[in-house]
Amino acid sequence: MKKKLILETGEVFHGEGFGANWETVGEVVFNTGMTGYQELISDPSYCGQIVCMTYPLIGNYGVNRDDFESIEPAIKGLIVRELCDFPSNFRSQMTIDELFKKKNLSGIQGIDTRKLTRILRNRGVVKGKIVDENSNDEEVIRQIKTFEIHTNQVESVSTKTAYAAPGRGFKVVLVDFGSKLGIIRELSQRDCDITVVSQDVTADEILMMNPDGVMLSNGPGNPEDVKGAQEMINGILGKVPIFGICLGHQLIGLACGAKTFKLKFGHRGGNHPVLDIAKNRVEITAQNHGYAIDSESLKNTDLEETHIALNDKTNEGFKHKIHPCFSVQYHPEASPGPEDANYLFDEFIELMEEFKRK
Template identity: 80%
Template sequence: MNKKLILETGEVFHGQGFGADQDILGEVVFNTGMTGYQELISDPSYCGQIVCMTYPLIGNYGINRDDYESIEPAIKGLIVKELCDFPSNFRNQMTLDEFFRNKNLSGISEIDTRRLTRVLRDKGVVKGIIVNADEDESTVVQNLKTTGLPTDQVASVSTETPYASPGRGLKVVLVDFGSKLGILRELTHRECDVIVVSQDITAEEILLMKPDGIMLSNGPGDPEDVKGAPALINGLLGKVPIFGICLGHQLIGLACGAKTFKLKFGHRGGNHPVLDLEKNKVAITSQNHGYAIDQESLRSTDLIETHIALNDRTNEGLRHKFHPCFSVQYHPEASPGPEDANYLFDDFISLMKDFKNQESTAKNQEQEHAQF
C-alpha cells in the first residue's frame, strides 16, 4: 500500500502502509526505545497518538503472548523506518504486520524517521495523518489545521467495571486512568490484594473498601481534562497512603495546587536519566508523558520536589510534606525499559505498613485512655 504521512506543518513523508488499510489521524510523537514496541503499542497512555520509532528496525523479534500492557491497544498508528517481515525469536507468534491486521491498526514504514524526529524536536508535537499516496496534500494540511483531537482519552481507556486481582497481603485500590498491566504485576508480585476501579470513582466509594493504600495509575492526555481527579485525591489525602505514577503524579500535583504544562515534544523511551534529589542517586528510567509539573508553581503547595530529569531538568517526582503521599513522573514498573526504579513499589509497601502501624498504635492508646 503506497501511503504518506502528512503533518499539519506541511511536511510530507512517503512510505508503505502496513496493517489495516485506513486513514489514521492523531498526535505524532516519537519514542527513543530500541526495543519494547509490543509494550508500547499496548500502553493505554499512547491513546490517540501516532508513534514514530527512532530505532530503525522494528518487528525483528515479532509479537508474543506475554508482553502486552493492556488487552486492547489504544494507539492510533505506528511509524517505522524498516518493518521486519521475518522475526527471529523463540517466543515469536506473529509478525507486527499480522498483529496490526488482527487489531485493525495501521502503520507506515520506509519513512525517514530521523528526519521526522528532527521535525518534531524543532516544531514540537503536531497533528498528522496517514493517508493514501494520491491524496491532495494541500487539502489534507488545511483539514488538519481545523480538526481537533479528542480530550476524553482517560474515559475511553479506563475500566468501566471494577475488578479484583486477589492476594493475601495489603489491600490496594488501583485507580485506572489508563493503567498498564505492569503496575498490576508489580503489586500482585508483592502479594497485594488489588481492586482496580474506574477513573470516575469517588473518594467516599474508595474509603468504603477500607484500603491500605491507593495507587493512581498512568494514563493518556492532558491531566487538566480529568476533571474529577482533584476532588478524588483531596478526599483521600491523609486518610490512606497514596502512590502516583505518570498521569497519577500530575493529578496529585493539580490536586495540591500545582500547575502543569505541555512539553514541546515529551519524554518517551526507556533510556531517560532521573536524579533522586533526596538520595543523590541517578536511575535510568522508562518514560511516556507529554505534560509535566510546573516547578515554580510547587512553591505555594505542600509538595516537595524529589526527582528531576537530567536531560531537561523538569520535575520527575513529588512528596507531600504532611501526608503519606508520593509520586513519580516516570514508570518504575518499566515494561519496556530498565528496572532501576522498581524499588519504589517496596517503598509504597513500607509506607502502607508504617501508616497501618501508626493507626493501630493510636487506636490502642485511645482505648487505654477510655478505660480511665
C-alpha cells in the same frame, strides 16, 4: 500498498503501509526506545497518538502474548524506518504487521524517521495523518488542521467496571486512568489484594473499600481534562497512603495546588536519566508523557521535589510533607525496562506498613 504521512505543517513523507488499510489521524510523537515496541503499542497512554520510532529496525523479535500492557491498543498508528517481516525469537508468535491487521491499526514504514524526529524536536509535536498515496495533500492538510484531539481520552481507556486481582497482602485500590498491566503485575508480585476501579471513582467509594493504600495510574492526555480526579484525591489525602505514577503524579500535583504545562515534544522512551535528590543517585527510566509539573509551582504547596530529569531539569517526582503520599512522573514498573526504579513499589509497601502501625 503505497502510503504517505502528511503533517499539519505541510511536510509529506512517502512510504509503504502495513497493518490495516485505513487512514488514521492523530498527534505525531516520537519514542527513543530501541526495544519494547509491543509494550508501546499496547500502552493506553498513547491514546490518540501516532508514534514515530527513532530506532531504525522495529519488529525483529516479533510479538508474543506475554508482553501486552492492555488488551486493546489505544495507539492511532506507528511510523518506522524499516519493519521486520521475519522475526527471530523463540517467544515470537506473530509480526507487527499481523498484529496491526488483527487490531485494525495502520502504520507506515520506509520514511526518513530521523528527519521527522528533527521536525518534532524543533517545532514540537504536531498533528498528522497516514493516508493513501493518491490523496490530495492540500485537502488532507485542511482535514488535519480541523481535526480536534479529544479531551475524554482517559475516559475512553479506563475500565468501565471495577474488577479484582486477588492477593493475601495489603488491600490496594488502583484507580485506572489508563493503567498498564505492568502496575498490576508489580503489586501482585508483592501479594497485594488489588481492586481496579474506574477513573471517575469518588473518594467516598474508595474509602468504603477500606483499602490499605491507593495507587493512581498512568494515562493519556492533559491532566486538567480529568474531571473529578482532584476532588477525589483531596478526599483521600491523609486518610490512606497514596502512590502516583505518570498521569497520577500530575493529578496529585494539581490537587495540591501545583501547576502543569505541556512539554514541547514530551519524554518517550526507555533511556531517560533521572536524579533521586535524597539518594544522590541517577536512575535510567522508562517514560511516556507530554505534560509535566511546573517545579516552581511546587514552592507554594506542601509538596517537596524528590526527582529531577537530567535532560531538561523538569520535575520527575515529589512527596507530601505532611501526608503519606508520593509520586513519580516516570514508570517504575518499566514494561519494558530498565527496572532501576522498581524499588518504589517496595517503598509503597513500607509506607502502608508504617501507616497501619499508627
